[in-house]
Amino acid sequence: MTKTPSNQLWIYDTTLRDGTQREGLSVSIEDKLRIAHKLDELGIPFIEGGWPGANPKDVQFFWQLQENPLKQAEVVPFCSTRRPHTKAGDEPMLQAILAAGTRWVTIFGKSWDLHVTAGLKTSLEENLAMIGDTIEYLRSQGRRVIYDAEHWFDGYKQNPDYALQTLTAAVTAGAEWLVLCDTNGGTLPHEVSQIVSVVVKGTGNTEETPSQLPIINYQLPIPQIGIHTHNDSEMAVANALAAVMAGAKMVQGTINGYGERCGNANLCSVIPNLQLKLGYSCIGEHQLNQLTEASRFVSEVVNLAPDEHAAFVGRSAFAHKGGIHVSAVERNPLTYEHIQPELVGNQRRIVISEQSGLSNVLAKAKTCGIELDKDHPQARQILQRMKELESEGYQFEAAEASFILLMYEALSCRQQFFEVQGFQVHCDLVEVKEITNSLATVKVAVNGKNILEAAEGNGPVAALDAALRKALVNFYPQIADFELTDYKVRILNGNTGTSAKTRALVESGNGQQRWTTVGVSSNILEASYQAVVEGLEYGLLLHFQAEKALKV
Numbered sequence: 001m002t003k004t005p006s007n008q009l010w011i012y013d014t015t016l017r018d019g020t021q022r023e024g025l026s027v028s029i030e031d032k033l034r035i036a037h038k039l040d041e042l043g044i045p046f047i048e049g050g051w052p053g054a055n056p057k058d059v060q061f062f063w064q065l066q067e068n069p070l071k072q073a074e075v076v077p078f079c080s081t082r083r084p085h086t087k088a089g090d091e092p093m094l095q096a097i098l099a100a101g102t103r104w105v106t107i108f109g110k111s112w113d114l115h116v117t118a119g120l121k122t123s124l125e126e127n128l129a130m131i132g133d134t135i136e137y138l139r140s141q142g143r144r145v146i147y148d149a150e151h152w153f154d155g156y157k158q159n160p161d162y163a164l165q166t167l168t169a170a171v172t173a174g175a176e177w178l179v180l181c182d183t184n185g186g187t188l189p190h191e192v193s194q195i196v197s198v199v200v201k202g203t204g205n206t207e208e209t210p211s212q213l214p215i216i217n218y219q220l221p222i223p224q225i226g227i228h229t230h231n232d233s234e235m236a237v238a239n240a241l242a243a244v245m246a247g248a249k250m251v252q253g254t255i256n257g258y259g260e261r262c263g264n265a266n267l268c269s270v271i272p273n274l275q276l277k278l279g280y281s282c283i284g285e286h287q288l289n290q291l292t293e294a295s296r297f298v299s300e301v302v303n304l305a306p307d308e309h310a311a312f313v314g315r316s317a318f319a320h321k322g323g324i325h326v327s328a329v330e331r332n333p334l335t336y337e338h339i340q341p342e343l344v345g346n347q348r349r350i351v352i353s354e355q356s357g358l359s360n361v362l363a364k365a366k367t368c369g370i371e372l373d374k375d376h377p378q379a380r381q382i383l384q385r386m387k388e389l390e391s392e393g394y395q396f397e398a399a400e401a402s403f404i405l406l407m408y409e410a411l412s413c414r415q416q417f418f419e420v421q422g423f424q425v426h427c428d429l430v431e432v433k434e435i436t437n438s439l440a441t442v443k444v445a446v447n448g449k450n451i452l453e454a455a456e457g458n459g460p461v462a463a464l465d466a467a468l469r470k471a472l473v474n475f476y477p478q479i480a481d482f483e484l485t486d487y488k489v490r491i492l493n494g495n496t497g498t499s500a501k502t503r504a505l506v507e508s509g510n511g512q513q514r515w516t517t518v519g520v521s522s523n524i525l526e527a528s529y530q531a532v533v534e535g536l537e538y539g540l541l542l543h544f545q546a547e548k549a550l551k552v
Helices: 030-044 055-066 092-099 113-122 126-138 152-158 160-173 189-200 234-244 267-279 293-302 323-331 358-367 377-391 400-410 458-470 477-481 493-497 525-552
Strands: 010-013 045-049 074-080 104-110 144-150 175-180 226-230 250-253 418-430 434-446 449-457 483-491 502-509 515-521
Touching: 010 092, 010 267, 030 045, 030 055, 030 293, 045 055, 045 152, 055 074, 055 092, 074 092, 104 113, 104 126, 104 160, 113 126, 113 152, 113 493, 126 144, 126 160, 144 160, 152 160, 152 175, 152 189, 160 189, 160 226, 175 234, 175 250, 175 323, 189 226, 189 234, 226 234, 226 477, 234 250, 250 267, 267 293, 323 358, 358 377, 358 400, 358 493, 377 400, 400 515, 400 525, 418 458, 418 502, 418 525, 449 458, 458 477, 458 483, 458 525, 483 525, 502 525, 515 525
Parallel strands: 010 045, 010 250, 045 074, 074 104, 104 144, 144 175, 175 226, 226 250
Antiparallel strands: 418 434, 434 449, 483 502, 502 515
16 A cells, blocks of 8 residues: 655645535536536545435536546535434435445534533434434445534634544445535634644654544544635635644635635635745645646636736736836746745736836837836837826736837837727616617728728627627638737726716736727727727737748
8 A cells, every 4th residue: 555645735625515605606407517528637535426315416417427427536515414213224314325326425523511411402422323324324434534523623623522523423324535624714723733733742743642642542543634714814825834834634615715705715825835945745736836827727617807917817916017117027936926826826917007117118129029227218208198198097917918009109010900980879778877788880091991880789888899899800810819808997087077087997818818908088989999999900910920930
């Protein structure tokens, strides 16, 4: 039997169960299957798929995985212990767990005496019997069991003797993992460290086994300890790390920290911290550099905007804005980066804004393959023009595509794909304040040919976007793959009433990349149209640059 390395940790993902309990998050069976296969590719050892006895969707999920199984991960169903004063073998929800056809199952039980008496309304002795009977039955059916000790830390602090008895009941019945849960998310790292150490010592997972804590009969297999933390005190990741350093070998969490209330431990932070900072082995190195992609994939599937400022995987995680920072990073990235962004599949970004110095402009030009130095006549011209526009309300920090187009224009290398000659918009009003449909007409010139097109849309911006695409798609078929993915408007000087200046940010994408452009005007439609036009222009620029690179 191969011995597990001492630095090996087991990551247990519960995005598909605990993560889906986040307010506003909903997934279909197809969504769950896509996420499960992505987590499998990422090298996650355990993937919790849901509670088959609780809803038909989770039943279907496990059935479909039997037809199209994961390559390496163990998929795990989740369920509670049997109800009070029943038999585990007669419990319908346990039959649904068995029907899922997995090797491992996760069962949760009560650790806190308050929950036993006030929640379950049963005796402390019956709760121990519920834990033992449930696990014993599942073991008799050939299943391996992970036991989640719900409300463990609160229970231990309230009544340590009884909390330890619940673990003894689980181990005696055959549980191989004891996962200590900070279900309310209120425990602090020093408490987690101290309490996990007690349990680790009591289970014989260290050379020192205090006789006053005989959690298990040592003739039984020694269980491994896991940790499950919630983020109600903004401590989920810190608590998970504290537990591992105290001896836990399994960490449960979710991608992007999704979960009920304030969420769960964010595996996108847990994994790189454990692996890159503390030297543990969680997933393969070649899989670690897929972490950013996996994070964004999951956020896309569940239809939630990615957290741009998330540690490790956020778009701003390695973004540098201040001129002094940029200058230093260009010389040595260690000056302002705690790891190499490529290790987690992310990349360095140089942010352009009114706070930028010349070093920002030079660095941004370099990312576009343009070599400029501080003595180049256009370098300071670009910086000055950018600051002038930002004083008018433009925001290039959030619209890098527009800045790149500005830079190309200053260098006289901005390609003219088309020329906008004018537009008109007509809106139908069914009720006051409600625009139900819009008709836009646009006039553009392409290769010396004037094109006039009209299109309808749900609102004026959608109609303008549709009309412009319709006018251009015959000349540039790739535009059919572009989509407007986000649209934001901000009033910059609301004290001027209806003549206020408006900033419009438009995010576009082509399935592989996303980019943002900006427009500013006292006319909201003109501001929006500027951003839409530049969004299409930048998309064409990306396409032809990629095409040229492929030919080379």
